[in-house]
Amino acid sequence: MVCCGGALTGGIFLFKSVQSATGPAHDSVDTFLDEMTAGQTEAAYEDLCSATRQQFTTEQFTQIVDGRPKIVQHSITGTNVSNFNGHVSAAVNAELRYADGSSDTHLFQLTKEDGAWRICGRPY
Structure with missing residues (x-):
């Protein structure tokens, strides 16, 4: 019984540790996709990292989004956070x-910028 209780406590601690590491990145993408679904491209543009925003103006980003099929639903299927040097x-x-x-x-x-997760690369 003590071993099972220890394993359960360890499992809960591990789950919470992973969730605290991956949750904010997951939530950032979820928010971005909610904004895209709602047609709020200006708000979604603000979720992009500075390097990606330098590649597109707000208007160009909106044109790209308008030229693609509209997102109506999404689900996050996996999140991985890494720290390299x-x-x-x-x-x-x-x-x-x-x-x-x-x-x-x-x-x-x-990537993290000013303490917030920002979407980089090909956002959509």
């Missing part, structure tokens, strides 16, 4: 479902 990054997989009935999986790359 002090550079913290994350990768979040999401299943995207579009208004035209199609779907695909997209890998979102994130």
Whole structure:
């Protein structure tokens, strides 16, 4: 009984540790995709990292989004956070479902800027 209790406590502690590390990155992508679903491209643009925002103006980002099928639903399927020589990054997989009935999986790359997770690379 003591061993089972210890294993359960250790499992809960491990789950909470992983959740505290991956949760904020997961939540950032979830928020970005909620904004995309709602058609709030200006708000979604603000979720991009500075390097990606330098590649597109808000108007260009909106044109790219408008040229693609509209996201109607999404689900996060995996989150990985890594720290390599002090550079913290994350990768979040999401299943995207579009208004035209199609779907695909997209890998979102994130980096931490000013304490917040920001989406980098090919955001959509």
